[in-house]
Amino acid sequence: MYKIKKEHVTDLLMDLVSIESPYFKEDKIMDYVYNWFHENNIEAYIHEYHEAKVTGFKGKNIVVNLQGDKLGPVICLNGHLDTVKLCNGWTANYRGEIIGDKLYGVGALDMKSGCVATMLALKKFADNYKSFKGKIISTYVSVEEGPYGIGTNSLIEEGIISDVDISIITEPSAGFTGNKFPNVCLGARGGYGLEIEFFGKSSHAATPEYGISAAEDAARVIFELKDIDYIDDPHLGRGSACVVAVECDGGACSVPDYAKVRLFWHIVVGENETTITKEIEKAIKRAEIKCDYKINFREAPSEGSKGFLPYSITGEEPLAKEFIDTVKEVCNTTPSFSYFQSIGDFNYLGSRLGAPAIIFGAAGGNFHGSDEYVEIESIVKTAEVIYAFLEKILCN
Incomplete structure (x- = not known):
């Protein structure tokens, strides 16, 4: 089983957290992530959109398409690179500070941690497998924390993430619910x-x-x-x-x-x-x-973006069950299960694509507040789960 190096996680996350990216102001971090993929020999492109009706915002998403050479399932990985705006009350460095196994910073938990996990999993998958089944669509979106989830909404409405068989959203499920890692969310209000x-x-x-x-x-x-x-x-x-x-x-x-x-x-x-x-x-x-x-x-x-529709899955759907089994194998324990109480891009993915959507990510605390932090080891395990799932479904 492939192991993700902890120093790779901390280095990349520190880079992402050091780039301030409140919603509507994500250009710098989008450019960083785009360049990171190309420096690691992974084809990515900047998807530009214009929400002209309400906000007038012109935004960017990063999209990575890894196309296999044989027929197989389409797996969507989703994460957002924007954060909430800086709040008062910080005692740690809001642009990144490591204390023990915790990395502090705005967006460290919600959800640059999840983006780091999929980025490192994709890098290793692309390095190891030139031939595989199906397709991976990995999306790094803007304005999830802002109104209407317009980054992911644009991907759906432009057909960029159509024909998906399962979506994995690496929001910090353990951090959001307060449950011990690993925690798998099977739906949301x-x-x-x-x-x-x-x-x-x-x-x-x-x-x-x-x-x-x-x-x-x-x-x-x-x-x-x-x-x-x-x-x-x-x-x-x-x-x-x-x-x-x-x-x-x-x-x-x-x-x-x-x-x-x-x-x-x-x-x-x-x-x-x-x-x-x-x-x-x-x-x-x-x-x-x-x-x-x-x-x-x-x-x-x-x-489609008038509201965030609720959804839930059983966990018995074939690909969902495979993902849960992968969590058990990589983490050597049975995850807890929960259903998220608030809204996010996962609602769009879970209710509008006709495919199961699972929320799985890191542990930590203080999201949307001062001294937000993530537990680094939980990011390592999240990345290893994502990699192992891609390997199991697309390469075996």
């Missing part, structure tokens, strides 16, 4: 962004009885959203509605005639825009508001 607008009637604050307060009606509805009839999913659990913003202003001395409540609504299988709308309307009815209202799901680049 989905979600939608939306807003409720309230239209009331202004009056002087000295005589509020002559007005209809949009602020008060919005508050009543927010309170009633605590009593939603969610579906119970045996794997994904229940959805959740979170108020992420409230906008309202009556000026210096007036009853506010307008309010807006913004929500992010996580869902499970069986829930969708229609069920969300019905639950909001039931909450509004219970609140007995006087305002007129309007429910708006956020504008999206395309029909």
Whole structure:
């Protein structure tokens, strides 16, 4: 069984973490990864896209196609090179610091660790096998942490990752769930962004009885959203509605005639825009508001990116089972299994390609927060699992 060298992992990850790459600002890291593949004799190309409808963003993804010379399955490897924006509170060096078996830095866990794992696995596979079955499509995308997952969405809508038989997303499954490595995620909740607008009637604050307060009606509805009839999913659990913003202003001395409540609504299988709308309307009815209202799901680049659909697999699908068996063999233990509670590009891959999608990656902590870190040995094992799976499926 091939072993990935720890120093190769730390060297590459330190390079990636040292390049700041908050979403919408990924050009430097895309250029680095593109050049890394070419320096290692692996053909890669920069996929450029333009999301013109909502954000106006012109972005890049890196795509590696390794085409076998015999028929076989198509394996998609997916990871994102962007990070969240730098937050306050760091005590470690946010551009990369190693303490013991932990490497600290923005994106070290989420998810430059997973990108390092697939990059090193691909390098060794390409070095060792010139003849193999099937095809590997490895994608390193932008704007996963930003709105709409537009990097991966563009790959799907342009047909670049069509005919996939399985997707492996090397997000830090153990780090996300808090479970001991190795952890395999077999699905994820989905979600939608939306807003409720309230239209009331202004009056002087000295005589509020002559007005209809949009602020008060919005508050009543927010309170009633605590009593939603969610579906119970045996794997994904229940959805959740979170108020992420409230906008309202009556000026210096007036009853506010307008309010807006913004929500992010996580869902499970069986829930969708229609069920969300019905639950909001039931909450509004219970609140007995006087305002007129309007429910708006956020504008999206395309029909496919309007929301992140939930998905789950059993783990008994043939390629999924082979992957789980590979985890057992490489890590010499049975992994724990979980289902991710929030959304990401894995939702697109798991719900829009008609193929199983597995989330598997490193352990660590503090993702999206200060002193984010990854456990280096877990990246080593992630890379070894990816390599062993490619070898097992495409070369045996």
